[in-house]
Amino acid sequence: MIEIQELTKRYGTTVAVDGLSFAVRPGHVTGFLGPNGAGKSTTMRMIVGLDHPTAGTATVAGRPYREHAAPLRQVGALLEAKTFHKARSARDHLLALAQTHGIPVTRVDVVLAMVGLEEVGRRRAGGFSLGMAQRLGIAAALLGDPAAVVLDEPVNGLDPDGVLWVRGLLKSLAAQGRTVLVSSHLMSEMALTADRLVIIGRGRLLADTSIGELIARAGVGSVLVRSPHATDLRDLLVGEGATVTSAEPGTLQVDGLTAEAIAGLAVDRGLAVHELTPQRASLEQAYMQLTRDAVQYRDQERVMSS
Amino acid sequence: MTTLADHGPGEYRVTMRRVVRSEWTKLRSVRSTWIVLAAAALLTVGLAAAFGYGYGQQIHSGAVQPSTAEAAKAAFLGLDLFALVTGVFGVMRMTGEYGSGLIRASLVAVPRRLPVLWAKALALAAVTAPVAVAVSVASFLISQAFAGSHGAGLGDPGVPRAILGAAAYPVAAGLLGLGIGAILRHTAAAITVFVATLMVITAVLEAALSQPVQDAVVKYLPVVAAQALYNLGGAGPVKLLAPGVAAVVLAGYVTVLLAGGAALLQRRDG
Numbered sequence: 001m002i003e004i005q006e007l008t009k010r011y012g013t014t015v016a017v018d019g020l021s022f023a024v025r026p027g028h029v030t031g032f033l034g035p036n037g038a039g040k041s042t043t044m045r046m047i048v049g050l051d052h053p054t055a056g057t058a059t060v061a062g063r064p065y066r067e068h069a070a071p072l073r074q075v076g077a078l079l080e081a082k083t084f085h086k087a088r089s090a091r092d093h094l095l096a097l098a099q100t101h102g103i104p105v106t107r108v109d110v111v112l113a114m115v116g117l118e119e120v121g122r123r124r125a126g127g128f129s130l131g132m133a134q135r136l137g138i139a140a141a142l143l144g145d146p147a148a149v150v151l152d153e154p155v156n157g158l159d160p161d162g163v164l165w166v167r168g169l170l171k172s173l174a175a176q177g178r179t180v181l182v183s184s185h186l187m188s189e190m191a192l193t194a195d196r197l198v199i200i201g202r203g204r205l206l207a208d209t210s211i212g213e214l215i216a217r218a219g220v221g222s223v224l225v226r227s228p229h230a231t232d233l234r235d236l237l238v239g240e241g242a243t244v245t246s247a248e249p250g251t252l253q254v255d256g257l258t259a260e261a262i263a264g265l266a267v268d269r270g271l272a273v274h275e276l277t278p279q280r281a282s283l284e285q286a287y288m289q290l291t292r293d294a295v296q297y298r299d300q301e302r303v304m305s306s
Numbered sequence: 307m308t309t310l311a312d313h314g315p316g317e318y319r320v321t322m323r324r325v326v327r328s329e330w331t332k333l334r335s336v337r338s339t340w341i342v343l344a345a346a347a348l349l350t351v352g353l354a355a356a357f358g359y360g361y362g363q364q365i366h367s368g369a370v371q372p373s374t375a376e377a378a379k380a381a382f383l384g385l386d387l388f389a390l391v392t393g394v395f396g397v398m399r400m401t402g403e404y405g406s407g408l409i410r411a412s413l414v415a416v417p418r419r420l421p422v423l424w425a426k427a428l429a430l431a432a433v434t435a436p437v438a439v440a441v442s443v444a445s446f447l448i449s450q451a452f453a454g455s456h457g458a459g460l461g462d463p464g465v466p467r468a469i470l471g472a473a474a475y476p477v478a479a480g481l482l483g484l485g486i487g488a489i490l491r492h493t494a495a496a497i498t499v500f501v502a503t504l505m506v507i508t509a510v511l512e513a514a515l516s517q518p519v520q521d522a523v524v525k526y527l528p529v530v531a532a533q534a535l536y537n538l539g540g541a542g543p544v545k546l547l548a549p550g551v552a553a554v555v556l557a558g559y560v561t562v563l564l565a566g567g568a569a570l571l572q573r574r575d576g
Contacts, residue, residue: 049417050410050576066417070318073310075414083411085336085402092335093408099328100415101318107310140411144318145310 001025002047002075002148002179006056009042009203016042018203019056024181024196026147029174031194032183035291039203040183041079044150047181048077060148072101072144078137078151086126090117090136093125098143111139116165130157138166148179155189167193187287201291214286223259225252226275233271240265253279325421329429339395343437346391351444353384358449358457365456375538377458378468381449382536385472386505386529388441389479392434393500396483399426400567401493413576423488423568427481434480435473442473442536464538471535471549474556478532479504481560488567504529512544521545531555 002024009017017039024030034040045051047058049066057064060074068074084093094108112121115135120128125136134157141149151170155163170193174180181198184190190197197214199207207214227233230252234244242256254262259278266273312318333339361380364370400423403409416422446469450457458465483500490496508529512520524530525547534552547555 045576048414050413052573052575068417069316070320071417072415073312073318077414079410079414080407083407083409085332085406085408087336087338088332089335092331093411096328096331096335097411097415099331100320100325102321102324103310103318145312 001061002150002181003059003062004043004047004056005059007043007046007053007058008055009039009046009051010054016203017046017053020200020203020205021056022198022205022208024148024179024198026179027174027177028195029170029180029182029193030196030198031190032181032198032200033187033190033287033291034183034185034200034206036185038185038200038291040185040200041152042203043200044077044079044152044181044183047150048075048079050079070101070144072097072103072146074144074147076141076144076146076149078134078141078149078154080152081130081133081137081157083140084125084133084136087124089122090125090128090139091121093136094139094143097140101144103143107143107145111142114142115139131159131162134158135162138169146178148181149173151180151182153183153185155184163189187284191283199287199290206290211283214290215283217286222253222255222279223257223262224275224277224279225254225262225273226250227252227266227271227273229271232269233266233273236265236269236271237262251275320416320418320421322421322425325416325425326428328415329422329425330432333399333429333433339433342391342395343433346388347437347441350384350388350441351448353387354381354445354449355452357381357383358452361449362453362456365453372453372456372458374458374462374464377450377453377462378446378465378536378538380453381446382442382468382472384445385442385475385536388438389476389529389532390501390505392438392476393479393483393504394497395434396430396480396485397487397496397500398493399430399484400487401491401496404491405493410576419571419576420568423484423564423571427484427564430480430484431477434477438473438476441476442469445472467549468536468538471532471537471553474535474553475532478528478556478560482528482563485560485563485565485567488571489563525552526555528556528559531559 005021007017007020020043032040042051046053047060047065049064060068065071065075091108091112094111095105098105098108109118112118115138117132117135117139120132128136134154138154141151154166158166170180170182191211195210197207197209197211225233228250230246230250234252237244237254237257240257242254245253247253259276263273263276357380361370361376365372370376403412412422413419486500487496490499508524508527511524511527515523524544530544531547531552534546535549537546
């Protein structure tokens, strides 16, 4: 469990994080979303004690990270891709981190294998691609078999295989009862992995919610319907109060009814339906809606300061 | 995820001993550590041979009377070079981590932070001290061998102290560098400041100050205090402190810089 309370970070006159409060619970993947510059990285750095809060607290399992006797057992963090010395091998890099906690070298080999770097573990890490560097960072985060992981944009630089692997890893970590906080500026990525969403803009909390709630808040999402009886179905759905548009013959874009409701109505009338897809784009829209003000504000500032 | 066997609280506790082991791994696992130290050691001993030869020639021509004081001077004239290298090496222990981003990983692993700096100091001293002792002994022996029949011996009065002092200087320089690195964090800035305070200021003050002021002040500069550790008397351009006082002064510089680095490491954002 990670708890953020009234957390504030000021750099001179710039407020990076502004009275932020939320909790990250174990057993879920919590997506930490916000436009670039919203304060996600700063918040994560404060969780692991790298940045000192101007005000407020960030606690892990009930106390500040730095007060834990074995901090790497509590939180594994990936904060930026390259936090290693170029001339050192991946294995020696991890070994040096492990030794601070008396974690055995066998564990180093275990995490290297987990991230798929066992073949290159003895090579200079300076020669790693961004994707490999990212995997090494994730290996470091897993080193202490931590109760919580805090990962800042973990899919950055990964190839499609790597992205899939990270998604699976996040879900399995959560399924094991760990606390998982993962940041992204892409709603589409979070939609695939996160159960819970913490959305911030300009350092302030915009939403602490689930994906379902976020969609609900933005109104019922649209549903794509494909049917050989598109015309009949449209009349039926419009009669039920839905807004229906059609981009091509045989397909309908339905707003104002859930997929379940549409299916029920179609079955009652005996109308065959070939496809019924809730449009995830509405999640993206809900997110855009939520963060628009924050982004506009920032763009304005940029214009004014340039 | 495969789990880590944990047999209770404390099993994976961060301890000073463990952080020192970690810092030792960081030192030994980068090949440049050994290349830099070995190259500097060989060069320094080579210089001692050359100066020893020159000293032998001067005795031969009658320009210099043989003495342990002159022998020690010839043996350790090249020592500033070695101290320069260990100093820059010390700077890099800290600034290298800031440059690569490794410092973030180090401080997340040891969020109390100060053990990282203390462990770096211990590991640095542990790697530089044996090399410095070897360089010091080898410099003395080889320079005396090149000086010919007039060379001094290891058992001559004051010689063991001079050899020990000559070994302490590069170790102290390394720790000074580490402190400056911790304070400044950027390699170029820290190396500049290190070279300026250790080498340049001494020369500038010697040139700029009037003789009485110079005599009162210059002896307290780090490099001059270090010289006092391995000097065995004889005529020199500057007045030197007594070796015991010089050791305290040098230790004072190390303490102040490391304490300054520690205070900033603790207070600043990583």
